Amino acid sequence: DRASAHTSSPFCWTAERASSEPDASDCKSFVGGHDDVLGWARAFCSPSDAPAEVESSLVDDGHSSDHGYEYDLVVIGGGSGGLAASKEASALGAKVAVLDFVKPSPAGTKWGLGGTCVNVGCIPKKLMHGAALIN
Structure with missing residues (x-):
């Protein structure tokens, strides 16, 4: 199989x-x-003219509308782009929520806000490159 x-x-x-x-x-x-x-x-x-094989149905996700949270903008992703967008929107007076999820790696890494670039990509690489040039 x-x-x-x-x-x-x-x-x-x-x-x-x-x-x-x-x-x-x-x-x-x-x-x-x-x-x-x-x-x-x-x-x-892809769009199709054929009738659907199975009728769609919603799966209960536990959402409750009585949560009391109200935001003007919800940013999905706490990487450098998401943080910049949320910071600018907040500076313009918007009430902003930033959602970010990182599944811990097998080694236990739990980095979150800042995203790949800030935590394990561009910024650490530039820091190591700069340190190598100093020596």
Whole structure:
């Protein structure tokens, strides 16, 4: 079977049930690796005149409208772009929320606000490059 023999990453499959964690035993159909997934997404998202095979239904996500939070702008991503946008919007008087999530790495890295560039990319690289030039 293609799913168990697939060795490159990332790979994708469709599941019988919606869940927060992937479960190979719940695999309905294996989509494939990068190129296969792009092809599947293009086919899945392309407009069609054919009637839908299955009627769509919402999955309860636990959302409650009585949370009491009100924002003018919600920025998704706490990288340098998201932080710059939220800072500018706040300076213009908007009430802003910044949402950022980083799944801890196997080594336990839990960096968050600042994104890849600030925490593990551009900025640390420039710092190491600058330090090398000083020596």
